[in-house]
Amino acid sequence: MAEIDPESGLKLRKLTELKPTAAEEYQEAMLNRVDYFSKKRDSTFNSFVENTIVGSLKILLDLKVKVEEMLGDDNKEKVHEMIDKLLLFGL
Amino acid sequence: MYHIDGTDYLKTPYYSKTRSLCPECLQRIGAEIYEENDQIWMRKTCPDHGDFKDIISSSAKYYKWTHYKTENWSFDKDGDANPPDCEITDKRGCPYNCGLCPEHLSTCSLALIDLTNRCNFNCNFCYANVQKAGYLIEPSLEEIDRIMAHFRNKPIPAPSIMFTGGEPTVRKDFPEICAMAKKHGFKEVIVATNGYGFQRKNGGLEWTKKVFEAGLDTLYFQFDGINNATYEKTRGIKNLMEYKQRVIENCRKAELTSIVLVATIAKGVTDIEIGNIIQYAIDNIDVVRGITFQPVALCGRITAEDMQELRITNADVIQEIDNQTGGKISIESAWYPLTTIVEWGRIIAYLADIEPVEFTCHPDCGFATYLAIDPETNEMVSIMDYFDPLKIIDFANKFWDKIKNKEKEPIKFFSSLLGDFGETLDKGVNWLDKQQLKARFLLAMLQHTKKPGKLMEMFSRVLIDGKWDSISAFTHGTLLISSMHFQDAYDFNIERVKRCIVHFGVAMPDGTVKEVSFCTMNTLHRPEIEKQVAKKLTEKVKNEFDTTMGYRVDEIDQEVAHNGGTIKDEEF
Structure with missing residues (x-):
């Protein structure tokens, strides 16, 4: 709903109330774009290898979020530091 | 704010020197950028036109964050x-x-x-x-x-x-x-x-x-x-x-x-x-x-x-x-x-x-x-x-610092020994090397990602291929x-x-x-x-638009004629 600013007389929209469907619309816009590109033969969205990697990363991320919840903030920091060092090791 | 809260850097007033222009004569003159009342200002003096002062940032804190530097961190890039x-x-x-x-x-x-x-x-x-x-x-x-x-x-x-x-x-x-x-x-x-x-x-x-x-x-x-x-x-x-x-x-x-x-x-x-x-x-x-x-x-x-x-x-x-x-x-x-x-x-x-x-x-x-x-x-x-943006950026900076030479000097081990055949082998080695680097980078990004979901799936595609399809879908x-x-x-x-x-x-x-x-x-x-x-301006171009209404003059004519009933084109 728009309010009217008493000083300028301008219409002001309040951002605190989003449409209940706002999140869905965002996701839909993204997925429509995927559909658009998927219709093209050489699109990255049709790559079996890439789709498999993305699927695996999704599973890993779900798992990671759950493990981190159990770890607590302090331990999480320590684990992150260690993994970062490991991933930079030998480069 | 970000990672400068509580640091001595934040407490120290910002100051730097640069060069600017005189707004009057557009000659190059020295300028100082400095902190005053929690804001960042530029001051400069032209020998012919006097002193000038202008605000650069209304938040000294934010400005200082964007100019913060450590050994591995700077927004000032080469x-x-x-x-x-x-x-x-x-x-x-x-x-x-x-x-x-x-x-x-x-x-x-x-x-x-x-x-x-x-x-x-x-x-x-x-x-x-x-x-x-x-x-x-x-x-x-x-x-x-x-x-x-x-x-x-x-x-x-x-x-x-x-x-x-x-x-x-x-x-x-x-x-x-x-x-x-x-x-x-x-x-x-x-x-x-x-x-x-x-x-x-x-x-x-x-x-x-x-x-x-x-x-x-x-x-x-x-x-x-x-x-x-x-x-x-x-x-x-x-x-x-x-x-x-x-x-x-x-x-x-x-x-x-x-x-x-x-x-x-x-x-x-x-x-x-x-x-x-x-x-x-x-x-x-x-x-x-x-x-x-x-x-x-x-x-x-x-x-x-x-x-x-x-x-x-x-x-x-x-x-x-x-x-x-x-x-x-x-x-x-x-x-x-x-x-x-x-x-x-x-x-x-x-x-x-x-x-x-x-x-x-x-x-x-x-x-x-x-x-x-x-x-x-x-x-x-x-x-x-x-x-976690700070962690992601920090890792990316360190990672690039370690691998940037590979871009300019790819592995050439077999080609010096085996000629053309060796070149093919080296291509394979370089491909494998890139895949292991990609895996390291993806895992690092993954560990600093906080929420799962479709958006992050798309983000991982951007990381994997950097292709326009993925970037466009993410955006x-x-x-x-x-x-x-x-x-x-x-x-x-x-x-x-x-x-x-x-x-x-x-x-x-x-x-x-x-x-x-x-x-x-x-x-x-x-x-x-x-x-x-510059090219010569004709009367036709000069009178092309009614700039108080934003329409072509001929479009307005059509609308007036239509409203008067002389044009029966329903499309208008």
Whole structure:
């Protein structure tokens, strides 16, 4: 709903109330774009290898979020530091 | 704020020296940037015209964060510049030799071509105006082709191009120009427009479809707010919101789903519309990809008093966004300078074998964030809620530092031993090496990602392949908000100019192309260059538009005739 600013007389929209469907619309816009590109033969969205990697990363991320919840903030920091060092090791 | 809270750096007043211009005589003079009352200011003295002072940032804290440096951390990036196009002939140095000279430190990320200085509007602050200039600036197709070739044939080619003006869509050959840009290999073809061609009641939709098919990717769409009264103040035209809405509708129907709303922000004029514009973008998320707020640059002659009244800085804009979004896009945590992603972008480009996009501009040039709607709460959040940006950037900086030499010196072990066959083996080794690097990088990004979901799936695709399909789909699920502050003679900083990544290309009468950085062109070089390329203005061109209504004179005639009942074409 728009309010009217008493000083300028301008219409002001309040951002605190989003449409209940706002999140869905965002996701839909993204997925429509995927559909658009998927219709093209050489699109990255049709790559079996890439789709498999993305699927695996999704599973890993779900798992990671759950493990981190159990770890607590302090331990999480320590684990992150260690993994970062490991991933930079030998480069 | 970010990671400088509680540090001695934050407590120490900011101070640096640079070089600037005298706003009166445009001679190069020394300048100091310093902190005063929690704000950042520039002061300078011209021996002939006295003292000048201008605000650079209304938040000293935010400014200091963007200039924070550690051993592994700085937003001040080293760019890869292309070989210079001209030599230093003016001993005063930058910015007088622009063309580009050897002092320039960054390559061009966005090439600009002024397609015309004709326009259907007559905004009083605009430099590109055929009526006021008294001459026509309009490069021919051959000249446009020459400029495009100039930008694409460099060792580091410009990845994207934007057509500017005037109003570029008044040109009849605009679809042909879009097609030409794609033919030259520009990945992103953009038009800076008030929407003229797209909104026409008669044929606007067909024209929108035509330019989209020809190769236009994005509208950089002038959008000052949602109130007619605001447009009346900024553009001098009544009832313009309906015109703006028609652009959105026609793009939606034509499936041209990449519109960036561009709002020029001046204090007391358009700053009240910031929240409205964000809300409008959210409401039209199927076609709107982003918003760019541009604090007004006061080019042309303006008094110091008038300048101070209108001046607004990037920090003011992001503070207003914070205020007008109820703190959801917070100045304390959501914003990063454009240069933040330089190393990150280089890693993706190297691992995916694609052309890199180099945002090696100055940290003061612009800030950005992505906004998302969390599907679990249906609340607007900054993308920073999805991952830990400081950790990601920190890792990317270290990672790039360790692998950057591989780009220049790929493994050549077998080729020295086995000749041609060895070369094939080396290619295989290099491929394997890239895959293990990619795996390390992906795992690092994954561990600093905080939320799962479709958006992060798309983000992982961007990391894997860096391809346009993935980037485009990701941006369709988010809203990019940025603030870009172009310079004028009052706040001109030559260190910023040297790092400029947005360059105009002008086809000169001698057959060459002059490449000039954006702020230098508008502050210094435009009058002299235009004098050389100006064409004669005919009466027909002069009387083409009714600039108080924004329509062609012949269109208005048709409407009047139609309303009088003489035209029975229902389509109008």
